[in-house]
Amino acid sequence: MSAVTSENLRPIGTPSEQLVAAARWRWFEFLFWGIAILCGLSMFAPMLGFNVPIIPSKMMLMSEILILGLLALSIDLCLGYAGLVTLGQGAFFGIGAYTAGLLAKHGAGVAPLSDPILGLLAAGLVAGFVGFATSFLVLRGSDLTRLMVTLGVALIVEELVNKLKDITGGSDGLQGVMSSPILGIWEFDLFGKTAFWYTLIVVFVCFWFCRRLVNSSYGYSLRAIKGNALRARAIGVPVNARLIQVYTLAAAIAGIAGGLLAQTTQFASPDMVAFHRSADSLLMVIFGGAGYLYGGLIGSVVFRIMQDFLSNITPQYWLFWVGVVLVLLVLFVRNGIIGLLSAAVSRSKGAGK
């Protein structure tokens, strides 16, 4: 799987041919999304008389995994491509969640206002706007300063959510969110089936957009900035403008992820803005491997399934085992799970020759 990124590709041809080759969809990408669709289709299996264990009963968990994956994807865009370290993505996630939640709550019954898709767009817009406004702070300083600044923004948002009780419901969370049917047709059900398909489609659209972006010349300019901002500026890349744009875009995507969570769980609480949200999703990116787009998605799948599995076995001590796995992974595996896989593939290819 040495072809995971374009960086370790060595195709022959003109630069533009190389770009086209790098942007081509590969087999493992079809595999990934194919599995996701199969998981969704498995919900119909009982109707046809098959009995697929576990998966159909875990629709809620799978939607949550996809949503966390989207949040991780937005971090990967910052961290893996533009080299922007952020510890505050949870803030935009929360802003998106509250925007979508408030729209669903107060717009209930008012047809166009309460539509979930409009709610998502609003969530993305509001989060993107806040992202744009705070991006100027992020431009200043280097990695460590950026960690502090993004963390600071997240803490401010968290405290605002806590204090603006009349709007957000404070520590008790936003009550009474009733999601309307999607496009007035598909109702959210207790089994989380609608929620899963809705989430899968939204996540795929966002992913496809990001994939186009990072494989364009724009995306390559981001990688140049990550590689060396000074040189990138010397060859004419408008570094600051690019960083502002990508940070804003990542914020908007995180907002959409938050909106999805609020709509599918019909609830928003200060936990959605909390520090552990940002930290967990950063962990997922590192877990899966930064700079591949798939890293965040795969990281969130593995991370949440591991969490669910361990906490079912030992509800009291599961955090300990999660910690052990994380330490081992960081110690022995470089570039996360994707790094591990691609190393295994290239080794088997080498042996075959």
Added chain:
Amino acid sequence: MMKRRLLLAGVAAGAFAVPFAGTLASAVAQEVVKIGLIATLTGPQASSGRQKVAGARLFMAQNGDTVAGKKIELIIKDDTGVADQTRRIAQELIVNDKVAFLSGFSLTPLALAVAPVITQAKVPAIIMTAGTSVITERSPYFVRASFTLPQQTIPITEWAAKNGIKTAVSLVSDYGPGIDAQDAFKMGLEARGGKVVEQIKAPLANPEFAAFLQRAKDLKPDALFLFVPAPTAGSLMRQVVDRGISQAGIKVIGTGDITDDDQLNGMGDAVIGLTTSHFYSAAHDSPMNKKFVADFKAANNNLRPNFIGVSGYDGMHLMYEALKKTNGNTDGTALVEAMKGMKLESPRGTFSIDPATRDIVQDVYIRKVERKDGELYNIEFDVVKDVKDPTHK
């Protein structure tokens, strides 16, 4: 080798338990009734989860796991104290495990998050901790086995007024139950001729109270009223002692949450004499409670039961009695109806479920911290009988 294989089989069985439990149940003649217990077992509220689970398990150990010819299966899940997890777990327990009851809920936000789910699925949920009045109004399927803050607070204002407290400052955690407690305290004290000089709110997720305590101290009231969730009480009380609030002539009073049995021994002699009002003390003088405390300690490595432990125990008791009354019928609406007006004997004394509000009606005791048999206990010296939540209409 044998052992490892067994272990593997166990793990595999655990992983596949969800889809197969249903077939197993129907294969065996005895039907299984599942009860979901959503506790907070990790994070800052972990001690509450531990108590609740221990209480529920103790009731099952004392009374067997068969009710009305059906086998009771308790499914315990950790929600880490995060509301959207509580909600997802509740949904999974209802949809996958087809539980007859949900129970647990260590904080008000966690209980509120499941309200729409249980209403939609018509599954009764027994509240074993969360103490905001409004919860039971959010779904007709909530029944409370714990307490409400106004119910616990009003009796202490009566005591305060009788004991010459004219001015007071309240310091509470800034969330549902805290606001309930501060409002009830102000209402109760001012109705009895006292005055609340200032109401201070501290953030819920903040173990640092120094600045708030200093402000209270500077106001020089007759009394300082405190409420924080029990797992935070230990650190609050240490800071109350450090600030020398009592030495400044300010009487420290509160609901029993701040002298939580689970942590009282660790607070030291400085809390002796602290007066609180609450529905349960491990030192409550009744044969049933003596047995409860002894069995609880024996089963849990000498852990002393607190009000959450007893609520877990009584919550389980409620569910058992409801199943007996419906003769094993697990229809949610029938179960809720069965619990309405139910009157049960408990280690805390007698309690009943108000048929109108599904909230708990119970005796509230006025207690003082004293040293007894070398340990610190809340010793009850006065009681207000059959207290209802005063804020329900």
